[in-house]
Amino acid sequence: MTDIPGLKLKKAPRLAPTREEAEDAVRTLLAWAGDDPERSGLANTPKRVVEAFEERFGGYREDAASELARTFEDVSGYSDMILLRDVRLESHCEHHIAPFTGLAHVAYLPNKRVVGLSKLARVVDIFARRLQVQESLTAQIGETIQQSLAPLGVAVMIRAVHQCMTLRAVNQPGAIMETTHFTGVFADDESWRRRFLDAVRERPGA
Numbered sequence: 001m002t003d004i005p006g007l008k009l010k011k012a013p014r015l016a017p018t019r020e021e022a023e024d025a026v027r028t029l030l031a032w033a034g035d036d037p038e039r040s041g042l043a044n045t046p047k048r049v050v051e052a053f054e055e056r057f058g059g060y061r062e063d064a065a066s067e068l069a070r071t072f073e074d075v076s077g078y079s080d081m082i083l084l085r086d087v088r089l090e091s092h093c094e095h096h097i098a099p100f101t102g103l104a105h106v107a108y109l110p111n112k113r114v115v116g117l118s119k120l121a122r123v124v125d126i127f128a129r130r131l132q133v134q135e136s137l138t139a140q141i142g143e144t145i146q147q148s149l150a151p152l153g154v155a156v157m158i159r160a161v162h163q164c165m166t167l168r169a170v171n172q173p174g175a176i177m178e179t180t181h182f183t184g185v186f187a188d189d190e191s192w193r194r195r196f197l198d199a200v201r202e203r204p205g206a
């Protein structure tokens, strides 16, 4: 199996800092930037920043594979591709902690077992709420579905705009990054791959 960075979470090598230590770290950054963390306007900022981290990076406390543990086998002979399009995605790049936002499209060709559609969206969300590079995020989603459901194939596409492309000297605010990950029939068979790509690209503005 391919080695996908971040697919299996490893515990941090040292004890997790306390919330108070995390808030102190934000105070340090505010002071480093040149402001006074004790002034009234900034008094609650460390608390808010730590809460925002808790929300944005809640994916570290969740297990994507266990979302797919409950499967259904009675799908009345259905054996075609199942596609969930336009899953809204908000993640943060691991290089700048800058947001990247876009849409994920996830498809699989079931081998008897299917899952509730919302579970696929949950898998996207859990991996998105970690520090990511888009390539790894795409692969993590695909491999988790492949390993958990053992379908005949999985296809994932993410199209996203990266804020770090706007903020820095590159200044390319509209640039869209597109990444794909294919397993099984989608990797091996051009016609399946084409079917997925046509389905996610056919609409204007998609």
Ligand SMILES: [Zn+2]
Pocket: 093, 094, 095, 096, 097, 098, 162, 164
């Ligand atoms: Zn970045």
